[in-house]
Amino acid sequence: MALILFTDTDTDIGNRVAKEYGFHLVSMPYSIDGETFYPCVSYDEFGPKEVKEYYDRLRSGVIPTTSAVTKEKFIEYFEPHFANGDDIFFVHFSRQLSGAFDNMDQALAELRVKYPERKFYELDTKAVTTLAYLIVREVGDLFKAGKTPEEVLEWGKTEIDHYTGYLFVDNITFFRRSGRVKGLAAAMGTLVGIRPIIYFDTEGKMVNIGKAVGRNKAIDYLMDKMKTLGDDVKNHRIVIGHTDALPIVDILKQRIESEYGTGLNIEVVPANPTLGAHSGPDGVCIAFHSTGR
Numbered sequence: 001m002a003l004i005l006f007t008d009t010d011t012d013i014g015n016r017v018a019k020e021y022g023f024h025l026v027s028m029p030y031s032i033d034g035e036t037f038y039p040c041v042s043y044d045e046f047g048p049k050e051v052k053e054y055y056d057r058l059r060s061g062v063i064p065t066t067s068a069v070t071k072e073k074f075i076e077y078f079e080p081h082f083a084n085g086d087d088i089f090f091v092h093f094s095r096q097l098s099g100a101f102d103n104m105d106q107a108l109a110e111l112r113v114k115y116p117e118r119k120f121y122e123l124d125t126k127a128v129t130t131l132a133y134l135i136v137r138e139v140g141d142l143f144k145a146g147k148t149p150e151e152v153l154e155w156g157k158t159e160i161d162h163y164t165g166y167l168f169v170d171n172i173t174f175f176r177r178s179g180r181v182k183g184l185a186a187a188m189g190t191l192v193g194i195r196p197i198i199y200f201d202t203e204g205k206m207v208n209i210g211k212a213v214g215r216n217k218a219i220d221y222l223m224d225k226m227k228t229l230g231d232d233v234k235n236h237r238i239v240i241g242h243t244d245a246l247p248i249v250d251i252l253k254q255r256i257e258s259e260y261g262t263g264l265n266i267e268v269v270p271a272n273p274t275l276g277a278h279s280g281p282d283g284v285c286i287a288f289h290s291t292g293r
Helices: 015-021 048-059 071-083 100-114 129-144 149-162 173-178 215-229 246-260 273-279
Strands: 003-008 023-026 030-032 035-037 087-092 120-124 163-169 194-200 206-213 238-242 266-270 283-289
Touching (some): 003 129, 129 163, 163 215, 215 283
Parallel strands (some): 003 023
Antiparallel strands (some): 163 194, 194 206
């Protein structure tokens, strides 16, 4: 019997990092012009070339759609491992942001009847994209250090809320259309230079918490939150996520290093295309260890 680790592609984990920890990936699909793509299956990595091509298509007016993983697909992912006598630990993006987990629950209900002795451990990052990536990395490190599933779940009860993430996008058209962000005022638009600031709350929802006029003020807002909420930032991994917005990433990284010094463990990670279908291009997110969300 073995413990099989799972995460999903909406956490921004790609095949390279998944292999580092031994994660299996549940691929969260998106569709463009009637063609459905499965991240890390339809292509190996969402690398620089793929990122540029994808977000340029969105800039040209293409509107992707997303769909939830079905009950049958979850059975396809999980059953071979249960049949092999293995248990599963699944750390995933927020239940609050997708109906896919209702389908997962239905799949597990069927599988538990067939494999009553098998265990399924679930840890909700209460986040998506950059912040979820940071938490999944932390979970992977815990398993590499020899922690048990029960110990990781206990860690998650308190520590998940000690990682936080803030983001903004230059154009809120996509977020406005998707309806994924609580409190996003319909009147806020790029014509007046408003950048809503969005964060992940303790329930795992994306919430519009403030606004800034212009890109520089939005970056200031993110930095202020990092300085206010950051906890031992220098000794923890910092993740900067982006939707094809490397010039903004460079500014933000310089600001972080100016505040906290060089030699930091900063990772720059492109947001997965399924999330990008909801956020659009030209956005950034910072995720860091914090006193709370």
